[in-house]
Amino acid sequence: MAPSLHPLIDNGITKGTKNFPGGKLRCHCPSNKVEVTLSSNVLHNHACGCSQCYKPRGYLFAVIAVIPVSNVSVTANGDKLHILDPNATILRHACKECGVHLYGRIEKDHAFKGLDFVHVELSDEKGWQEPQFAAFVSSIIEQGFDPKGMDEIRGKFHSLGLETYDALSPPLMDALATFAAKKSGKLQ
Ligand SMILES: N[C@@H](CCC(=O)N[C@@H](CS)C(=O)NCC(=O)O)C(=O)O
Ligand SMILES: [Zn+2]
Ligand SMILES: [Zn+2]
Numbered sequence: 001m002a003p004s005l006h007p008l009i010d011n012g013i014t015k016g017t018k019n020f021p022g023g024k025l026r027c028h029c030p031s032n033k034v035e036v037t038l039s040s041n042v043l044h045n046h047a048c049g050c051s052q053c054y055k056p057r058g059y060l061f062a063v064i065a066v067i068p069v070s071n072v073s074v075t076a077n078g079d080k081l082h083i084l085d086p087n088a089t090i091l092r093h094a095c096k097e098c099g100v101h102l103y104g105r106i107e108k109d110h111a112f113k114g115l116d117f118v119h120v121e122l123s124d125e126k127g128w129q130e131p132q133f134a135a136f137v138s139s140i141i142e143q144g145f146d147p148k149g150m151d152e153i154r155g156k157f158h159s160l161g162l163e164t165y166d167a168l169s170p171p172l173m174d175a176l177a178t179f180a181a182k183k184s185g186k187l188q
Helices: 147-159 170-184
Strands: 023-026 035-038 043-048 062-068 072-076 081-083 091-095 101-105 115-118 133-135
Antiparallel strands (some): 043 062, 081 091
8 A cells, every 4th residue: 555645645736726815724622622823825835754743643744834923823722732842943832632733933043933834734725835845755764664665755756746855955955054154154
């Protein structure tokens, strides 16, 4: 049986719609769901295989995007949120009861500060930007995936038109490197 990558990927990728206005993310609790309202579409949506991003149960990848912090608000049951790892770069705010990650925020000096990290499969609305590439693909091995299966995983992404990387995509890696070079004074 083919491995399950992510519910937004396995059955083909549905392109987002133009001028999509955003929508609501909800956790998986049966009642008193944590609700986060996003007032725009997301950017740089992508699959992530790393061990820290939230993956739906039974799937190998997360689908994670960024959105300006000012477009993110917690609109219900925010008292159920806690920060998973206060020492991580991305402070992942998860529901204490069901474990779903509602949003990740960067507070320290960082190239992506000002952008929150969110998972659009937590929304019922259709039209979110579709995943653009797959990041941290080799990281699934660290979580116990058999390395012999990696050709199949990368092949499945490629067959859907998604490029695969073992870190972020080149433009995002360049943005991180530019930020580091400016910080150290190597670039003006
Ligand atoms: N191989 C590592 C990679 C972790 C990693 O670097 N994740 C990236 C993509 S989400 C990141 O930016 N992490 C910062 C953070 O999680 O705070 C793992 O799987 O845990
Ligand atoms: Zn919950
Ligand atoms: Zn990740």
